[in-house]
Amino acid sequence: MKVNFYTSKREYEEKKAEFDAAIKNVIERGISTLGPEVKEFEKAIEEFTGAKHAIGVASGTDALVIASDILGFKDGKEVITSPFTFLASTSCIAKHKAKPVFVDIDEETFDIDINKIEEKINENTAGILPIHLFSQMADMDKIMEIANKYNIRVLEDAAEAFGMRWKGNGETYRHSGTIGDMGIFSFFPTKTLGGYGDGGMIVTNNDELAEMARKLRVHGASKKYHYDYIGYNSRLDTIQAAVLGVKLKYMNEAIKKREEIAKLYMERLGQCEYINIPKIKGAQQGVYYVFNILAERRDELAAYLKENEIGYSIYYPVPLHLQECFSYLGYKKGDFPVAERTCEKILALPIYPEITREEVEFVCDTILNFYKK
Known part of the structure; x- marks a missing residue:
């Protein structure tokens, strides 16, 4: 018996009519960047996760790069994270000439060992980048306690964590990515919520950080051809948003x-x-x-x-x-x-x-x- 590690074919066959209709609607109306399906999907993510703001970008990697830029993870600053992860979780720090500072992982969860974070903090530390890995979130109570104590930022890498929720010492469950200053999701095809290509999302409850993310994903523009910053070209594709909108319902x-x-x-x-x-x-x-x-x-x-x-x-x-x-x-x-x-x-x-x-x-x-x- 052949068993694939992953295949998208079965899901497509089950929901073929919905996927075909979603893609067909985009094409028939005329292709547009950041089309209505993107806005609808962003709103759906806000409702599903409880995040105040969801900003669609081209990939989970881009989401990390842009969020790291916004949070000041650059120019020689240090950011504490784990060495057991995909490259993008750390390359986003190095891309801006910040310094990744690694700590070991918990043997039972594979997440960052929260007991080793504080000893790495110094006057040059800008933030913590926890990775919610494989099946569970890192201990966000302890991470936020440390971040608040030292007044440093937290960027949650929730690329693999869509649907995960943390209660910790709180009264209600909070979705991954919505607890720190900013969080990110990846919609790479194999993910729990995966598209038919690349896609990513930045989430935050901070109005100013969200506005910055919206500008940076379109070259730093506040409106067309008016640039407040030197930004990126990183927009969630409208067809991918249409596909993801179907998947999110299930x-x-x-x-x-x-x-x-x-x-x-x-x-x-x-x-x-x-x-x-x-x-x-x-x-x-x-x-x-x-x-x-x-x-x-x-x-x-x-x-x-x-x-x-x-x-x-x-x-x-x-x-x-x-x-x-x-x-x-x-x-x-x-x-x-x-x-x-x-x-x-x-x-x-x-x-x-x-x-x-x-x-x-x-x-x-x-x-x-x-x-x-």
């Missing part, structure tokens, strides 16, 4: 299906002595964007899965502090041992709403058979 259902798949994986693999399954910690509502395991003999297992036509991914094989592009920071192997160990064992298994129980069972059987050899 988001709660999709999140529930992902949870059901994750529970099946945990039931089948939880007793295997060679596998460790990450835990969701804190008072929060997680979302299984990715289902990861920590596996002994990971590379051998990955080869066995490939041999049996099972898709997988490794997020991430090399932590950022050991990447060549960040060698100038002076970090070395051993500086962040938890992140380094995790990179050697982590393996992501197929999970998306349309995957079948039979396919998940086959993945589990194949993994368990590998460890019986």
